[in-house]
Amino acid sequence: MSGPLNRPVRRRTFVLGSAAAAGSAALAGPLAESASAASFGWSDDGSHYVVDTGANLVFKVSKTNGDLTSLVHRGTEYQGYGGKNSHVESGLGTSTVTIAQSGSTILISVAYGTLRHYYAARSGENNVYLWTNKADTSVSATRYIVRVKAGLFLNDEPDSYTYAPTTVEASDVFAKSDGQTRSKHYSKLRVIDYDYIGWNTGSVGLWIVLSNHEKASGGPFYRSLLRHQSADGGGLYEILYYGENQTEAQRFGLQGPYVIAFTDGGAPSSSLFPGTLTTSWADSLGISGYVAAGGRGRVAGVGITGRNTAYPYTVGLANSAAQYWGSARSSDGYFSIPGVLPGTYTLTVFKDELAVHTTSVTVTAGTTTSLNTISIPSSNDPGNASAVWRIGDWTGTPSGFKNAALMTYAHPSDVRASSWTGNVVIGSGSETAAFPAYIWKDVNSGLLVYFKLTAAQAAAAHTLRIGVTTAYANGRPQVTVNSWVSAIPSPPTQPSTRSLTVGSYRGNNYTFTYSVPASAWLTDVGQYNVLKIDVVSGSGTTGYLSAGTSIDAIDLLA
Known part of the structure; x- marks a missing residue:
């Protein structure tokens, strides 16, 4: 997807997984220096397509099943633990995997039944861009997991169970010896709260920058897996659909891009964030389900009255095909939600997380649907x-x-x-x-x-x-x-x-x-x-x- 996406400006929560504080962001994303791209290109080693981004990042994708089998940054291998690769869900099985280069972009395409998955590299960038298009329930694709070797990023965060050997519940909730509990479920964050997730040592950062989640389910306040770390290694997730405590039906179609980003110890570049990321370079790549910026619209409201200004307000759009949201300005309730696929949506105004008003809005490609002041009846709160x-x-x-x-x-x-x-x-x-x-x-x-x-x-x-x-x-x-x-x-x-x-x-x-x-x-x-x-x-x-x-x-x- 290209063009501005749906994330509200207020999403500024950064999740770090070590005691080292994030410093200034290293070059990442579209701002990476082109001078480092001298070795940009790809090769075929017989079993993998090997891509060198020209920015101290080399990755391999299996020609058999589309797994990401190697992720080397500045000479260090980060990918893999327990004999497992990074991949969609738990791996797709035998797939048709192809590669093509278009100028400064390399695209690897993976076809598995009705599912399509993509990896893209840009010359001079230390990022891997990913898209996943799930067309139906024939494939159980609910996530992409980046598996990271043990010992590279140490942490004892709530979503880590490295130091928590005692099982409390099922096989995924653990207790440390001091009685504190740990689980990969314990992210603290709602989807609206963060732009990226990962770890940083102070000298290197490895992150997943999430997509706009327009084809995910659960809305802006949904919580799902973000990452985990155990004695075996760590995992970073982009959840495409997560069924636990889910309030909506599964949506289908192209989701992405989400980005695997390396830095020199800081946060990933804000140019990669949903809401600011533009991918006009992908418009002509032939990605299944891709809709460029020109094929999208915007919804904007001049204000919302009847608010209790002690609380934040969020405006959400949802139908069976897509979901979006944005924050209402605290002073007057103004909101703007860009990058919306054409269609008719239910617009919901939330006081914190409580729905207090709904209406219908229709979005047309290439235009802004402007709404007059929304008045929340007193009885709705x-x-x-x-x-x-x-x-x-x-x-x-x-x-x-x-x-x-x-x-x-x-x-x-x-x-x-x-x-x-x-x-x-x-x-x-x-x-x-x-x-x-x-x-x-x-x-x-x-x-x-x-x-x-x-x-x-x-x-x-x-x-x-x-x-x-x-x-x-x-x-x-x-x-x-x-x-x-x-x-x-x-x-x-x-x-x-x-x-x-x-x-x-x-x-x-x-x-x-x-x-x-x-x-x-x-x-x-x-x-x-x-x-x-x-x-x-x-x-x-x-x-x-x-x-x-x-x-x-x-x-x-x-």
């Missing part, structure tokens, strides 16, 4: 409702609740987690911080909330709301108010895979409402009413894999 009391903020996230921040990079059993049990008293001033971000049937079901009502409040019926962001094994809240017991609510649609234990609360936001009659309240205004919240489900196993749910907010409406 549940945080605007008058409440007797409220725990948490309506943001579509468990932010502020006990252990919420830790849970994006640790297992619930982690030694750093505060106790998952404990009750809450309204008026204490610490209601949200004391209330657990997650509730499980087998861990802390039966949490109690104590509150008092005035005589006027106790004389009326009230609506109780519990907002959730995801659920595991159909876990949902049933409430008891004093002696009044609610019906068991039906489970909303949620992902069926693990979520709460693998660093993600992102499912489908849903609000449970309970009509509590006036007869449920205590008539003595000096006494505390007691709300009990139980998790009910006939599914799940035990402990942290019992049925559970993540909390967005809880309130009793006035």
